[in-house]
Amino acid sequence: MKNQQDILGQITQQKMLPLYFHKDATVSIDILKALYNAGIKAVEYTNRGIEAVDNFKALRKVVDESMPGMLLGIGTVKTVEDAQKFISAGADFIISPVVYAPVAKTVHDAGLLWIPGCLTPTEIFTAEMSGAKMVKIFPGSVVGPSYIAAIKELFPGLLFMPTGGVDTTAENIKEWFDAGVVAVGMGSKLISKTVLQNQEYEKLTSQTKAVLEILNNIK
Template identity: 30%
Template sequence: MASPIAWPALRRSLVAILRGITPDEAAEVVGVLVEEGFELAEIPLNSPDPFTSIRRAAAAFGDRCVIGAGTVLEPEQVDRLAEVGGRLLVSPNIDPGVIARASEHGMLTMPGVFTPTEALLAVKCGASALKFFPGSVLGASGIAAIKAILPRETVIGVVGGVSEKSFAEFKKIDVGTFGLGTNLYAPGDSAETVRQKARRIITAYDAVFADRP
């Protein structure tokens, strides 16, 4: 079994979720996100021709941003992701085979969890970080309760129904990793629209987490 891949130390632990993006838009939009300060980007596999989008984005900005796929459900998809230069795997569930294959490829893994049982299983499987989803349903209090039984070094991400308005609430429980979807990118958004949204989010994150090393 491959060793778990540690979540990187980033200035801003924000995952841009680009669901619905097309290959013709991918590089330009990711470029805008990188310029504004994003270091992680996820293109879900239920987007149009996602592997082409990932390949183009990774070729253009893979040295400045960890780019990968979301909604990854099968080990074969992990192999394909590796072929196109993906280095981040996000999934809605915990599949030990998927996590193991991703670790073999040296990818960061962020499986979806909601309960203590799922969270502990994901940790046991070697996940780089946990994706608490939908985060807005659990809220800070629910995640804090589960966080209490996890290893102290566990990286906890919150995805689903969160925005820059949520940052302060989750900082109170020492959580600073977030996945941002429709409030950052919606299908059809221009690169300039994404830039303005990204700038607002980065400004809010920096204000809340100004004391981060």
């Protein structure tokens, strides 16, 4: 098991966390391969459908067999029951869209990293009091980079990662990092519906490489 600090280190070094769900296990695996081929070493699969647990287990198997160094996390975990299911399925870290102390305890008791979704200062503080080291600001599109800049100093020990509304352009990405984030979550702006529907895996790999290059150039 990777320790929490190592996982935080990998996400902050990568500066982005791709996230996606697809009900088809084969498509889910092919997307993961496309991201891995681009150099991605940490991914959030999202718990957005009844197929999520079985698909996650299939992804875990592929990672263990052929993707050395890849961290496989699960997102959209709101209940203790779901947290337990994905811990058993081998999740490296768990992301929630909300702050819920029983889920935090379940994840921490398993020795795993828990990243909750927050928006208000009260939610961020509650997350911090529940042991969060990184918070996901969601939906980022509602508040924008200036919001992070305004509240970040209230929480000097916390790491911020906006998700939702982060674009793949250098300008937009730079704005977020200038505001003080350490990573950005990227869903449909990176892994678009078109890519999923048409299974454009090579295109996804090249687009991901381009975003990683932008991130590597950010000081």
